[in-house]
Amino acid sequence: MEDYIDVLLEALSGQRLSFPGHEYFIRQEQESLACQALSRTFTEEQKTLFLAYEDAHNACASLSEDAYARQVFLLAKEIYR
DSSP, X not given: OOOHHHHXXXXXXXXXXXXXXXXXXXXXXXXXXXXXHHHTTOOHHHHHHHHHHHHHXXXXXXXXXXXXXXXXXHHHHHHTO
């Protein structure tokens, strides 16, 4: 059974790209272009290692964002009691 914060996090995840400002999308594009340029220089072994790193990094970042959002909800709950 999901708690109310999990339900709110799921709802926010579906709308997450509607929140960032213009600057976010510029930085995201720069990151993507840099990653593409870097990946063209990789050997096959380096590509495999990078993909494994990227998967682990993205999973960690997602957990970190969820934990931060959870703390924000809990703080807001305390403030508005």
